[in-house]
Amino acid sequence: MILAFHLILQALVIARILLRPHRDPASRISWMVVVLVLPVLGLLGYLLLGETNIGRRRVARMQRVLATLPEPASMGTPAAVPDRLEGLFRVGQSISGYPAVGGNTARLSGDSDATIAMLVADIEAAREHVHLLFYIWLPDNNGTKVAEALARAARRGVTCRVLVDDVGSRALIKSPLWQMLREAGVRQARALPVGLPVLGALHGRLDLRNHRKIVVIDHAITYCGSQNCADAAFLVKAKFAPWVDVVMRFEGPVARQNQHLFVTDWMAWAEEDLSELLWAPMPEARPGGFTAQVVASGPTLRHSAMPEMFQSLIYAARRELVITTPYYVPDPSLQDALRAAGNRGVRTTIVFPARNDNWAVAATCRSYYAELLAAGVHIREYEGGLLHSKTLTMDGEVTLIGSANMDRRSFDLNYENNILLQDEGATAALRAQQAEYLARSRPVTLAEVEAWPLHRQLWNNFAAVLSPIL
Template identity: 70%
Template sequence: MWVALHLIAQAAVILRVLLRPHRNPASRISWVVVVLAVPVAGILGYLLLGETSIGRRRAERMRQVRAELPAPPTAPADLPERHAPLFRVGESISGYPACSGNAAALLPDSNSAIDALVADIDAATDHVHLVFYIWLPDGNGTKVAHALMRAARRGVACRAMVDDLGSKLLIRHALWRDMAGAGVRLGRALPIGNPLLRPMAGRIDLRNHRKLVVVDGVITWCGSQNCADPEFRVKPRYAPWVDVLLRFEGPVARQNQHLFASDWMAWTDEDLTPLLTAPMPAPGPGFPAQVVASGPTSRHSAMPEMFQSLIYAARRELVVTTPYYVPDDPLQAALCAAANRGVATTIVFPARNDNWAVAAASRSCYAELLAAGVVIHEFEGGLLHAKTLTLDGEVALVGSANMDRRSFDLNYENTILLADAATTALLRDRQAAFIARSRRVTADEVAAWPWQRRLWNNAVAVMGPVL
């Protein structure tokens, strides 16, 4: 009887795998193999981790909030025709059009970025909004928390949201209670609650991976950096974490304000609509930019489509840095196609990755990339955590999204797409600095890997759609 019940359960789950919309064939095959090969555990694994659902109530709440928010004011962008399609892709993902009149600054390192952010908070006159996936009660995390408390005490409306899992150390720390006591309004995205009951309300590992700050509606920060020291003491053996955090001024800040409001109102009871209907200063001179935000409740394949569009648009040079590379087939093919058509294509990974599965899956892709002519570097000065893409010295993408299936399907991410030669040059110079601290990987080196290493990398990569 138990065997018969198990076979019926297996058949039912496999049928669901095959009928589930928006699942690529590789993912279907991987889950069918897991369900057949691992009795009971395979079925439970799919039920817990096989579908990107945050729960019907939560999904409906997020859709309702998004539908009721007023559209952010825009400054019409004068885009070159060659760039306009890229921004149309971004607008199709999260609804934010390209807006002109923006300026950007790139700080030298993580600590100086935090110091500049604290200075912005200290100069705030109306409000400060923050979202961080990981916020630690360490040196930099404490600096930002104290700046928020100072601002709240002088009457500035301060709102801080963290991911319930990524920032669990802060939530349990006295610093969290101190911020609340000082008048900082706090929010927790995707609360876990009882881990045993949580899967019944949606997949537990769907997370808010965003990192953004908005000050007075005119300044915004966006990048890969969490609110923490670069020593990242929860994983010190991989330190320092090497990040990029850009400071923007201009209309793109109002788009990040809109994104923050959608997160805040989805997980708290406070209505931020008045902030989004307030008049916006007339934009000054500056470049076009656009917020591109994605997540499990966005349309399917949003972030990989953005990456692929940028890669296929490259004509001369394409440089990418990403810590986590577990691509789907179209993304891998796009990078190979760029190199094959003569684009100088470079990608930089960390030499030591804090995720062993991602490291193995990434390296399973090396041989094909190198054969196409992609130049691969492995950064040796810590864990390169920066997620950047520069295109032909004219267009750049920076933010929280990795080139992996977690960022594609499971995480809420935020990035900014911009078209500006000067800002792209700043990011390109930073990428060059990363490359200077990296070791180039050669095709001969990869071909000489022992069969055991190749077997391990490829076996892990096969499980990529499941992982």
């Protein structure tokens, strides 16, 4: 009787795996093998982690929030884009709805401490509001500096709102710093609260996270990049330190798009209607400023959004493509796009950290080295810490910067935010930062990869086989 029930349940789960929309064949096969080989654990694993499900109530709430807000397409007057690049910004708009807007300026901060110093200075100068969203906020030196600046701003009458991921920022939430912010009048919210894991699983998949890093100040200033609110020493994973990040500080109409994104997230998790903020006058376009666009993705948004954005940029490259990412777990189309770039003569360079904080991702990433190197892609491994920057520069004029990694978690499970821009000056600044990474990296050769011992190759390829379900 028990065996019959188990076989029926197993058949139903396999049917669900086959019928579930938006799942690539490799993922279907991997889950079917797990369910068949590990009858009990496989079933439990699929029921808990097999589907990108945020929960019906949460989806309904997000839909209600979006219905009360202005359309993303209204966040700025569309800018003229060169014909050769128009398709890239169309892809970006198809993902999250924001148009390409002109009149923006940017300043690059390539050092974690410099970014915090710049952010604290902007908070000190804020007159109306400060909005912060971080995946990880630690109660360390830099985390405390930002919290104390927020508390001072709130006490002088600036409206300050802080939204953090419930898992990523758990150390802050449990610290006295969180209570200090509340007592100072800083408004707080937690994204994707977990609560009791068993009960939380009933409301949706537990490992969906808000991985975004958003700063918006007085409608006019916004930040975008890879850095969490923490020291470069990153005490929760100190043995991989320093964590090397890069952030851009923008002024101009693109700030309104990040404001819309923050408001959407805030109203999804806090009982406060901020729609009025989105009807305020637009930030002033700077004379001679450049075109930029927020590209935001997540499990409740369009499927395969970030892979499509990455692939579009890679296929659009004609001369040079430089990418930095800490986590590379591609789908087949992304891997093929990079190989195609190398094969058609685009000087394609991708930089990974030499030491990764995730052993499974590190092994999976290296399983793709041989194919990339054979296609002429240059691979470097950064040796100055954990390179956490997520950047892409193309042909010296297009940049993508933000929170999204080139892995399946960023593609399917995380809420991410990025900014796509067209400007030779801003791209040159980021390209110079990438050059610093390259100077501290060692080249990986095809001969070296082919000489790896058999047990290492087996482990890397085994991790890659499991990657569709990790």
